[in-house]
Amino acid sequence: MENLKLNVNVAGVHFKNPLIAASGTFGFGLEYKDYIDLNQLGGISVTGLTLEPRKGNPPPRIVETPSGILNSVGLQNPGVEYFIESVLPELKQYNTIIIANINGNSLDEYCHMASRLQQADIHMLELNLSCPNVKQGGVSFGTDPKMVYSITKAVKKHSYQPLVVKLTPNVTDITEIALAAQQGGADAISLVNTFLGMAIDVKTRRPVLGNITGGLSGPAIKPIALRMVWQVSKVVDIPIIGMGGIMTGQEVVEFLLAGATAVSVGTANLVSPNSMIEILNELKNYMVNNKIFDIHELIGGLIV
């Protein structure tokens, strides 16, 4: 099992395995350090950062739906400066790839954050154009191909690290958005963020979430996410980080076959803190059982 080749290269960044903790489900990673060995993870995409500290949305912020979770956190975070000064030094003690996920209300904010993070010791920058839980920015930028192109192009000028653009699935044609990101200069694409949804309490006739709507994640969205990754992989030349409801090693394989070079695990982290380690072990077992010794044999290996 130790001879398995699990390492992947995404836009020049070397991941020891293709498993990345998805932004917003894993805090800054350090919250999980007592539960798992962070050194075993391919990478960590830290909780969504904004230029200034942000309080987030009013509670309740989560509701369970069949095989899924709706959340409306709304990017609660202590701001990019705090992350760089107070979180990153401890996080950098671990041997894993650190991805900073950035969120802005305007083009200027995105560029400002990218410039600030240029000097920080992170490996990759993830441009989040897909948060469904904020009024300005987020998903409203990510649904317009022209906007995706221009923000990507502008941020690319300010970023030293490879730039990943995270896409929302709340669009008619995901390939159009993916191509816009690629044309704008994205080094990689990550998809999908959550699907906009809602839940209603019939006793009170009120929405369950304090923010009324939220983002749906978990196994409920996996088939759609997988389809979108596959569609995008056919039209772009840059690597894809696939995500959406991955709970098992077999599901990692599905995303790799569909064309993802690496994957992110999100909702599973809320179920159990050691989910990613279990998923990694399942992935290794799949490879051993199927006599696959290099993970690259799986990437884009879908037979149609």
Added chain:
Amino acid sequence: MYRHSVEIIENKKIASNIYKMTIISNHVAQTANPGQFIHIKIPYDESLLLRRPISINGVNRDQNLVDIVYQVVGKGTKILSHLVTGEKLDILGPLGRGFWIPKGTKKIYIVGGGCGVAPIRFIGERWNHLDIISFLGFRGQSWAYQIDEFEKFSRKVFLSSDDGSIGFKGPIVSLLDKQLSIDKPDLIMACGPIPMIKALQKTLIKYDIPCQISLEERMGCGIGGCLVCTCAIGSKNNWNYKKVCTHGPVFWSEEVILDGEFETKC
């Protein structure tokens, strides 16, 4: 490892829709403090993704037993109620920052409403060397549980119910208010539904007595990673959303902001 598999020793109905489960766990029994909770994965239904946070009702350190009390409110707790002796549960815990006794505390009042009575019992069991008066509020006689347990460690137990079928007819905080006007403790500790907590906060304005309250919120990971179980903590003009799972579930009553709108402007 905080995540482990535990065996169910007993699972029985103790009041209307309320169940008590006893599990065996050396780790939880030996390390848990009152106010902490365990985070339970619901077995037999993979579509129920989230764990259920359930507060600890008491522990037996000699036999490594842990009691939890829960109300059946949905699919997950319904499945829990059907589990039998010998079955296993996947749990995380003990989690959260529980109640604590500041130095010099001699006399405490403990207040529980409905499901909130369960964690309050653990306070009395653990700190039974203190002078304790208990205030327990239930919907009615058929919803009441563990009153005899409270009598073991309390100097007095005050009871109330919504329908008057047990104890005083009316909110438990009214009884507390009356008692506070006669005699004051060093500390109050409380757990219960939001209307009870709000009434308690309002009553406490009149008295200068510190009060710890345990909050409930819809929860995700339980370990501070996902930021979904937040509550507004601070003062009206200077507050932040704190995590109920790791900053709490126990907070000082005066810091907990339950009224009004906290829509952010950023």
